[in-house]
Amino acid sequence: MPSVALSxxxxxxAGALATGALAMPAWARGADLAHGGMIRAGFDEVSGASIxxxxxxxxxxxxxxxxxxxxxxxxxxGPMLRLKEGTTVxxxxxxxxxxxxxxxxxxxxxxxxxxxxxxVSFPGIGPGETFTAEFxxxxxxxxxxxxxxxxQEQTGHYGPIVIDPAGPDPVQADRDYVLLLSEFTPMxxxxxxxxxxxxxxxxxxxxxxxxxxxxxxxxxxRMWGRMRMMATDILDVTGSTYTYLxxxxxxEEGLEFAFNPGERVRIRVINGSAMSFFNVRIPGxxxxxxxxxxxxxxPVPVEEFQIGTAETYDIVVEPVGEAMTIVAEAMDxxxxxxxxLASRPGARAxxxxxxxxxxxxxxxxxxxxxxxxxxxxxxxxxxxxxMGHAMPAKTTAPExxxxxxxSGMDMRDTSKLPPTVKVGPGIDxxxxxxxxxxxxxxxxxxxxxxxxxxxxxxxxxxxxxDPRTPSRKLEIHLTGNMERYMWSFxxxxxxxxxxxxxxxxYNERVRVKLVNNTMMAHPIHLHGHFFELVNGAxxxxxxxxxxxxxxxxxxxxxxxxxxxxxxxxxxxxxxxxMHSGMFQVVTVASPEAA
Amino acid sequence: xxxxxxxxxAMSALASPVAAQDHSMHGSHGEPAQDQTECEKxxxxxxxxxxxxxxxxxxxxxSPEKDRAEMDHAxxxxxxxxxxxxxxxxxxxxxxxxxxxxxxxxxxPILPPPPSAGSGPPTAADAIWGVDAMRDSRGALARDGGGMxxxxxxxxxxxxxxxxxEDGFLWDGDAWYGGDLNRVWLESExxxxxxxxxxxxxxxxxxxxxxxxxxxxxxxxxQDLTGPKRTYLDLGIQGLAPYLFxxxxxxxxxxxxxxxxxxxxxxxxxxxxxxxxxxxxxVSLSAQDVPELGIGAGLDTIEAGVRLRYEIAREFAPYIGxxxxxxxxxxxxxxxxxxxxxxxxxxxxxxxxxx
Numbered sequence: 001m002p003s004v005a006l007s008x009x010x011x012x013x014a015g016a017l018a019t020g021a022l023a024m025p026a027w028a029r030g031a032d033l034a035h036g037g038m039i040r041a042g043f044d045e046v047s048g049a050s051i052x053x054x055x056x057x058x059x060x061x062x063x064x065x066x067x068x069x070x071x072x073x074x075x076x077x078g079p080m081l082r083l084k085e086g087t088t089v090x091x092x093x094x095x096x097x098x099x100x101x102x103x104x105x106x107x108x109x110x111x112x113x114x115x116x117x118x119x120v121s122f123p124g125i126g127p128g129e130t131f132t133a134e135f136x137x138x139x140x141x142x143x144x145x146x147x148x149x150x151x152q153e154q155t156g157h158y159g160p161i162v163i164d165p166a167g168p169d170p171v172q173a174d175r176d177y178v179l180l181l182s183e184f185t186p187m188x189x190x191x192x193x194x195x196x197x198x199x200x201x202x203x204x205x206x207x208x209x210x211x212x213x214x215x216x217x218x219x220x221x222r223m224w225g226r227m228r229m230m231a232t233d234i235l236d237v238t239g240s241t242y243t244y245l246x247x248x249x250x251x252e253e254g255l256e257f258a259f260n261p262g263e264r265v266r267i268r269v270i271n272g273s274a275m276s277f278f279n280v281r282i283p284g285x286x287x288x289x290x291x292x293x294x295x296x297x298x299p300v301p302v303e304e305f306q307i308g309t310a311e312t313y314d315i316v317v318e319p320v321g322e323a324m325t326i327v328a329e330a331m332d333x334x335x336x337x338x339x340x341l342a343s344r345p346g347a348r349a350x351x352x353x354x355x356x357x358x359x360x361x362x363x364x365x366x367x368x369x370x371x372x373x374x375x376x377x378x379x380x381x382x383x384x385x386x387m388g389h390a391m392p393a394k395t396t397a398p399e400x401x402x403x404x405x406x407s408g409m410d411m412r413d414t415s416k417l418p419p420t421v422k423v424g425p426g427i428d429x430x431x432x433x434x435x436x437x438x439x440x441x442x443x444x445x446x447x448x449x450x451x452x453x454x455x456x457x458x459x460x461x462x463x464x465x466d467p468r469t470p471s472r473k474l475e476i477h478l479t480g481n482m483e484r485y486m487w488s489f490x491x492x493x494x495x496x497x498x499x500x501x502x503x504x505x506y507n508e509r510v511r512v513k514l515v516n517n518t519m520m521a522h523p524i525h526l527h528g529h530f531f532e533l534v535n536g537a538x539x540x541x542x543x544x545x546x547x548x549x550x551x552x553x554x555x556x557x558x559x560x561x562x563x564x565x566x567x568x569x570x571x572x573x574x575x576x577x578m579h580s581g582m583f584q585v586v587t588v589a590s591p592e593a594a
Numbered sequence: 595x596x597x598x599x600x601x602x603x604a605m606s607a608l609a610s611p612v613a614a615q616d617h618s619m620h621g622s623h624g625e626p627a628q629d630q631t632e633c634e635k636x637x638x639x640x641x642x643x644x645x646x647x648x649x650x651x652x653x654x655x656x657s658p659e660k661d662r663a664e665m666d667h668a669x670x671x672x673x674x675x676x677x678x679x680x681x682x683x684x685x686x687x688x689x690x691x692x693x694x695x696x697x698x699x700x701x702x703p704i705l706p707p708p709p710s711a712g713s714g715p716p717t718a719a720d721a722i723w724g725v726d727a728m729r730d731s732r733g734a735l736a737r738d739g740g741g742m743x744x745x746x747x748x749x750x751x752x753x754x755x756x757x758x759x760e761d762g763f764l765w766d767g768d769a770w771y772g773g774d775l776n777r778v779w780l781e782s783e784x785x786x787x788x789x790x791x792x793x794x795x796x797x798x799x800x801x802x803x804x805x806x807x808x809x810x811x812x813x814x815x816x817q818d819l820t821g822p823k824r825t826y827l828d829l830g831i832q833g834l835a836p837y838l839f840x841x842x843x844x845x846x847x848x849x850x851x852x853x854x855x856x857x858x859x860x861x862x863x864x865x866x867x868x869x870x871x872x873x874x875x876x877v878s879l880s881a882q883d884v885p886e887l888g889i890g891a892g893l894d895t896i897e898a899g900v901r902l903r904y905e906i907a908r909e910f911a912p913y914i915g916x917x918x919x920x921x922x923x924x925x926x927x928x929x930x931x932x933x934x935x936x937x938x939x940x941x942x943x944x945x946x947x948x949x
Contacts, residue, residue, distance in 0.1 A: 100731075113722040119735025121719055123727045150738065195908070197744050197774075198948070202908050209864035225837040228808060412807070418704075425775055425804035472705035481807050483834060486740070486774045493740025493774075498732070503711035511702050567718040581740025585716045 040075040041248035043159055043180075047082035050090040055101045055125075055147075060156060062184040062243050063250040069156035070097065070147065076248045077180050077272060078145075078159030085140040086166040091133045093125055100124040100149050103133075104527070104569075105161065106310060107143035107294050107546045110135040112566025115527055117148045120569050120585055124149060140165035141294030142268035142312045144180065151189035153575055154274040158182065162268065163294075170461065171290045173266035173316055177257045180270045181278050181307070181328050181337050183242040184250065189274075189575075196236055196576055197485045203238045204230070206334060206357045214359060227411050229429075229519060231359045232332075233482060234443055236520070236576060237275040239335025244276065244328065251338040251351075257326075259319050259341050266290075267326070268314045271307045274575035277331035277521065277549075279306050279445060280313075282324050282341070283352055287315040289453055293545040295530065296461035305453035306331065306442030308523035308549040310573035313453075323347035331443055331521075333357045358444030364519050365411065366431025366553030417517075421477045422491035428481040431517045437554030438535050443521060455556070456535045458543035464532060466561045467540055470511035474502070478550055478572070478582070480518040485580055487518075487572060493581025501585040502570060504562035513557045516550040522577065523549050524556075526586060527568040531558035547573060562588040745771040746948060750860075751901075753913075753944025755785075762787035762940070775804040779812060784819065795819040798828050809833030816846060822886050824848045838862070853881035854889065868905040874898070874917075883924055888932065890924015903946050911946040 037058035046053075053072050060069035060076055072078030083089055095101045102124050104116035114133040118124030125131040140163045147157035160178045185192070195202045208214055208221060208231060216224075216231065224231050249255040259265050268291075269280060281287075281304040289300040291314035299316070307313055307328075317324075319341040325348075328337040333354045340348055362368070412430050414423045421427075441452035480487045487493075504510060511534065514524055525547040532542035534557040542559065550556045565588050572582035719728050749767040764785040770777045779802050784795025800814030809831055816826040830844035843857040858876035865871055878894040899917030906912070917940045921929045926936035 100734075113719060117735075119728070119731040119733075120716065123719075123723055123731045124734075193742070194744060194746075197742075198746055199908050205867045207864055207867060209866055211866050222837070228834055228836060228838055425807050428807035470702050472707075473702040475704060481774075483808055484774045484804070488740065495736045495739050495741035498736045498739075499715035501716045503707040503713070505708045505711040508708065508711070565718075567716040579738055579742070583735075583739045587712065587716050587718065589710055589712045 039069045039071045039156065041245075041253070043075050043077045043247065044073065044079045045082050046073075046079040047084075049087065050092065051081060052092045052094065053078065053103065054094045054096060055103075055157065056096045060184065062245065063252050065184070065186045065243065067155070067184060067186040068188065070101070070152045071156045072103075072159060076156035076184075076245075077182065078157065080160040080162060080178060081145065083137050083161065083163040084166070085137050085163055088134065088136045093131045093133070095125045095127055095129050095131075098127050100126055101152060101157070102131075102147055102149045103145050103157075104148040105133070105143070105145050106525075107141075107312070108135075108161070109138045109528065109530075109564065112528055112564065112568055115566075115568065116145075117527065117569045120567050121527075137163055139163060139294065140169075141291055141296070142178070142270060142314050143294050144270045144272050144310075144312065146272065148569070151193065151274075151575060151579065154183070154185070154189040154192070158272045160268070160270055160272075170296055171266060171314065171316065172264070174263035175257070175259060176266045176268070178247070178268045178270065179257075179326065179328075179339060180245075180247050180272045181276070181280075182245045182248070182272045183237075183274060183276055184245050185237075185241045185243070187241050192237060192241070193576055193579060196580075200483050200485075201230055201233070203236065203240050204232060204332075205238070205240045206232050206332065208232060213356070216359065227365075229360075229365075229482065232357060233360065233519060234332035234358060235276060235330060235334070236574070238332055239330055242276065242330075242335060244273075244278075244330060244335050244337035246326070246328065246337040246339040249339075251336055255339040256342040256345065256347075257339060258345075259343055261320070261343055262318070264316055264318050265341065266314060266316050268312065269307060269328075270312045271309050273309055275309065277306055277308050277442065277523075278328040278337065279304055279331060279442070280326070280328050281305075282317060282319075282326050283350070284321070285317045285319060285324055287317050289457075290314050290316050292458055292543055293530070293547060295544050297543050298459045298461055300453060300457045301451065302453045302457070303450035304441075304445065304448060306445055306549075308442075308521065308547065308573070309575075310523055310525050310547045311545070311549070317341070319343070321349065323349040325349045325351050327352060329354060331358075333444070355444075360443070360519055360552065361446075363435075363437065363440075363554065364443070364552035366429070366434050366517065367409070368433045368435045368553075417477060417491075418475060420475070420490055421479065422496075424491060425484070426481050426486040426488055426493065427479045427491050427517065428483065429517055429519065431515065431553045434515050434517075434553060434555045436557070437551035438533060438556050440551050440554065442549070442551070455533050455543075455548070458533065458535060459537040460532075460541040460543045463540045464542060464544065466509060468509045468561075470509045470559050472508075473511045473513060475513045475515060476502075478514060478516045478518055478522050478524070480520070480577075480582070482519070485576075487577040487580040487582035489582060489584050494583040495581060497584065501567065501587040504560075504586065504588045506562065506565055506589045506591045508562045509559060510562065511557060511559050513555055514548070514550045515555045516552055519552045520574075520577075521549050521551050522582070523547050523573040524571070525573045526560065526570050528564045528566070528588075529560055529562070529568070531560040533558050562586075564588055565590040741773070743771065743773055745769070748948035750946060751942075751944060752947060753915075753942040755917075755940040755942050757938055757940050760787050760789070762793075764942075764944075770802075772802075777802045777810070779814070792820060794821070800828060800830070802832070805831075806833070808835070812844075824850065824852075824887075826854075835859075848884075850884075852884050854884070854894070855879045870903050870905065870911070872901045872903065872913075872915075874901065880925075885928065888925060888928040890922075890926070890928060892924065893922045894925045896920045896922065899940075899942070901942065901944075901946075909948050913942075913944055913946055915942045915944075916940070917942055 039058045039060040055072050057070050060067050069076050093103050102116045102118050112121050114135055115121040143161040145159055146153045160180050243250045246255045286301045293312055322343050324341040326339040416430050438455040441454050445452045477490050479491045530544035532544050548556050568586045570584045570586045571578045747769040751766040753764050755762040766783045769780045772778055779800040782797040786792035796816050796818045798816035800812040802810040802812040805811045812830040814828050816828040818824045826846040826848045828844055828846055832842040835841050840860045845855045847853055856878045860874045863871050876897040880889045880891055880894045883891050897919045901913045901915030903911040903913035919938045921936040929936040
């Protein structure tokens with residue numbers, strides 16, 4: 001065990017730029033918001049038995065661009081809640097806006113009516129109202145909070161949560177930082193939604209063209225055209241409008257995390273973005289992934305990992321040299337958030353350029369043929385020379401098109417869908433042969449020359465408490481129409497199924513299979529529960545998460561024990577997908593009903 | 595159980611400096627070897643680390659289930675392990691083919707929820723906050739969950755037409771309001787010249803309904819704003835065809851019983867991210883002569899053109915282009931009788947605009 005004195009109480013939230021000022025900002029004292037109510041970048045730490053959160057608005061400036069922000073306690077991100085496992089906390093949310101607001105405590109186990117989803121768990125917080133969520137803190141780890149009202153989350157209404165364990169922390173580090181990744185845009189989120197509805201590829205300035213450098217031949221280009229799809233449709237909203245933020249700071253604004261040579265640094269990476277997946281790496285360093293979605297996992301050494309919207313990963317690194325760059329590149333490589341591990345103020349390491357944008361592959365279309373597919377267990381092809389590299393996912397066709405002749409392929413054979421899926425214009429694709437893609441490192445990372453995390457690498461550190469085999473399986477299809485920008489579960493937008501929630505009996509254990517019939521990766525979040533990824537981890541040690549990426553054209557499975565009664569939101573955590581209908585309510589019956 | 599955090603010892607691997615960890619093995623196994631052999635090597639490495647690996651661990655798998663058990667590191671005694679010397683590369687779980695280990699899917703039946711899961715709409719929050727208190731937010735959530743309405747206006751073509759002395763103008767635009775699948779459309783198209791004013795213009799009010807992921811069926815009324823001001827029933831289809839052709843086809847029945855039709859197709863081809871070349875063609879057909887409108891039975895007119903636009907913003911793209919129009923058959927005769935040229939070449943300068 002390390003002999004270094006623990007200093008985890010000095011969790012340094014906002015890095016070197018944190019002001020630490022906790023004084024009530026002017027706008028919260030009644031200052032004119034419209035004229036000079038400026039929002040600070042970075043966040044404070046708040047703790048104690050009773051915590052006040054004041055939701056307000058103002059102007060945010062990122063690298064010279066102005067945008068309207070809905071912010072909590074006057075900063076973006078809002079304050080870091082520092083909680084302690086085993087205590088009871090009162091979170092008092094004061095709404096100074098002229099519209100409703102809410103706070104969802106993402107990943108926290110609590111009574112459903114405090115979960116903060118208007119229309120599911122509570123009525124919302126009206127203008128001038130205060131809502132108090134008082135609950136015992138039953139867990140530890142890295143989480144976050146955000147608005148669940150309208151599109152406020154896009155404009156700055158989010159912040160980190162760090163819960164210290166009641167006992168010793170198995171993760172030992174000399175320094176403990178939060179890196180919250182998000183986006184800034186000067187565009188109003190309603191306008192973003194509107195543009196997504198109206199213009200296919202509106203934000204994509206990396207489309208195929210006569211003059212692009214993409215490794216696509218004429219047949220492949222025609223094939224994409226025939227399907228009426230875009231091989232470059234990686235993220236819906238891109239760096240063309242987003243500036244990617246590290247703890248509220250743009251890449252040119254120089255967020256620093258201090259370290260002394262020889263120290264081990266824990267970084268709690270939170271993807272608090274509205275619409276972005278990030279590829280995170282620290283060139284030259286090995287990152288040991290020690291927790292996923294707040295819960296400890298057996299350490300996994302990697303050199304890069306993809307973090308989906310709303311996921312969290314804790315990593316431990318031992319920086320060397322004067323400085324190291326933390327790169328969080330948007331999955332479509334249209335921009336990056338940056339921070340520096342600096343051994344002295346101002347120290348900088350090289351910033352790698354953005355890599356070439358990736359293309360969607362056969363596997364992303366749900367095209368997995370016998371030779372590759374069905375889990376692809378061909379032991380003779382196992383190549384241990386790849387040691388030190390992520391194993392190429394067997395379920396992923398290595399080349400973008402793999403030379404396939406697609407002319408005879410029906411990309412929308414709705415007879416392959418179960419009767420629970422409502423077939424209609426809202427479904428533009430059916431995965432022909434969806435396979436388990438939890439061994440996939442994520443779009444664009446299947447061929448990088450270093451180790452990349454996959455879900456199959458995750459193993460719970462602590463034995464799970466429910467050893468039962470699920471009594472039934474529930475298959476849910478992720479469906480969409482890119483052209484109309486419709487997103488749904490089982491072909492039905494939430495607006496069509498408000499009276500038909502997904503129902504679980506109390507304490508029922510269910511295996512949920514999420515089949516992705518779209519060409520986008522969806523981070524699916526279940527409120528109020530952790531579920532276990534069915535990822536081949538040793539019996540009893542399936543990793544628990546609150547958000548799971550379902551890769552395009554593939555499926556992911558999790559086991560969930562429905563032991564938190566009440567109504568819970570279940571949705572894609574891409575904000576505009578949720579807002580387009582990819583949302584459902586999970587109803588867990590009360591124990592009395594059992 | 596905090597005491598169950600013993601794998602925390604695994605964490606102690608992190609206590610040793612990362613730099614001291616041996617990653618030199620990476621890439622050193624040159625040849626793809628038989629799986630079993632590699633497994634033996636792996637087992638040998640584990641044993642060298644003081645790690646109990648049962649004999650037979652590398653026996654050929656008999657079933658996925660068996661395979662899973664065999665690969666189960668939980669069976670190994672991690673507590674014996676001195677992780678500080680460990681090659682993390684060698685321990686990299688990603689090297690193992692977990693695909694083989696995924697369990698027991700076949701054994702779990704797809705079933706509906708048991709009766710104790712209850713039925714009906716979600717009402718848990720009503721019991722806490724009251725039905726009335728929840729009503730507004732439930733409605734708002736439904737609207738926010740896919741019930742959104744949009745409205746928009748697009749001027750596909752709005753252009754000045756140079757044609758040797760008789761320069762003209764043209765507009766072709768749509769406005770709509772509605773949801774993802776059902777929309778009300780107001781469409782208008784017209785042209786004229788700067789001496790004679792508007793020569794030919796119409797407006798249509800249509801209800802459109804999605805009939806496939808990419809196509810809408812539209813039905814409504816079209817009103818001519820020029821000439822004898824005919825009124826038509828309009829039945830059309832509009833959407834995106836394979837290979838990204840934007841197509842629109844309409845059949846019209848006039849208040850005089852005349853049947854006509856139009857079909858147009860456009861294709862946006864990106865030269866760069868902002869420079870787009872758009873070939874476009876349109877044909878008009880008629881089931882009968884309509885002398886008042888100068889339309890002959892059969893193929894009436896053909897238009898073929900190409901426009902090159904630059905998207906200053908997606909919503910605002912000035913363009914230049916050329917378009918050729920031909921009247922054919924009877925329509926050409928009517929044109930000649932009226933002293934007009936049945937074919938015309940237009941050099942166009944315009945803007946493609948939407949919001």
